[in-house]
Amino acid sequence: MDFLLAVGGTWLSHDAIDLLIKGMGAIGALVAFVLGLGQYRKGQHWKRAETILGLIDGFRRDPYIQAACLMLDWDERLIRIKDGPQIDFQNSMLKRGLRILWMNEDKNIPLDAAPVTDKEGINYFTAEEVVIRDCFDVFFDYFDKINAFRNSALVQVPDLSYFKYWINLASNVGEQKNDPDIKNVFDNYIEVYGFRGFKELQAAFAESISANSSFNYPP
Numbered sequence: 330m331d332f333l334l335a336v337g338g339t340w341l342s343h344d345a346i347d348l349l350i351k352g353m354g355a356i357g358a359l360v361a362f363v364l365g366l367g368q369y370r371k372g373q374h375w376k377r378a379e380t381i382l383g384l385i386d387g388f389r390r391d392p393y394i395q396a397a398c399l400m401l402d403w404d405e406r407l408i409r410i411k412d413g414p415q416i417d418f419q420n421s422m423l424k425r426g427l428r429i430l431w432m433n434e435d436k437n438i439p440l441d442a443a444p445v446t447d448k449e450g451i452n453y454f455t456a457e458e459v460v461i462r463d464c465f466d467v468f469f470d471y472f473d474k475i476n477a478f479r480n481s482a483l484v485q486v487p488d489l490s491y492f493k494y495w496i497n498l499a500s501n502v503g504e505q506k507n508d509p510d511i512k513n514v515f516d517n518y519i520e521v522y523g524f525r526g527f528k529e530l531q532a533a534f535a536e537s538i539s540a541n542s543s544f545n546y547p548p
Contacts, residue, residue: 381488384475388492397468400461401498404506410464416457420506426454426461427518469519472496473526479533486533493534500531 388394392410399408400418408416416422430453454462475492478484498505503512519527 377484377488380478380483381491384478384484384489385491388471391467391471393464393467394471396460397464398495400464401495401502401505410460413460414456416460420508420511422457422461423502423511424508424514426458427465427514429517429521465518466522468499469522469524469527472530473524476526476529479530489530492530496527496530496534499527 396408396410399406400423403418404420406418408418410416472492475484475489479486479489499515501512502515503509
């Protein structure tokens with residue numbers, strides 16, 4: 330059997346050298362895999378960061394969402410959406426604007442806000458109340474979109490800290506505005522119109538939200 334001199338003056342057979350080479354190859358493959366995994370995770374991190382920034386940017390740029398945020402944040406305020414008329418907002422308008430009206434006696438078909446009046450001229454919602462409904466439809470629907478991203482593992486709950494303030498505020502709107510009837514209206518509106526994504530995000534954040542938690546404004 331032939332012997333070859335290896336590192337350190339140790340004589341190794343061809344078989345031993347083959348095993349050593351294969352072992353080094355396996356180690357090299359493992360190192361390459363670990364480095365590749367690190368690069369993949371780094372790439373995934375940037376993709377997630379881009380997704381989060383996109384969600385935040387979309388939230389902040391939407392005029393209807395921002396109007397809904399103002400209604401949550403303020404008890405009274407003049408609010409204008411784009412170039413539309415100003416709304417002299419007061420908290421009591423939330424109870425009327427987001428109330429549920431039914432199209433049938435069985436109460437399983439909610440009335441849409443679109444028809445401000447019926448053919449007999451009966452007022453269902455004022456023009457201002459229709460705007461309020463439009464704003465919160467877009468607001469809650471956006472959280473449905475965020476939750477879809479979460480369910481697809483594109484983002485995780487810790488990534489959504491920016492939105493925690495608004496989820497808390499909408500979830501505890503009755504306490505914040507010192508009117509429990511407003512919370513009842515919100516909860517009913519969310520349930521009847523099926524904003525399940527918002528409800529799922531509420532549950533996802535529930536563990537980190539205590540009854541006495543303080544609300545920090547987003548950056």
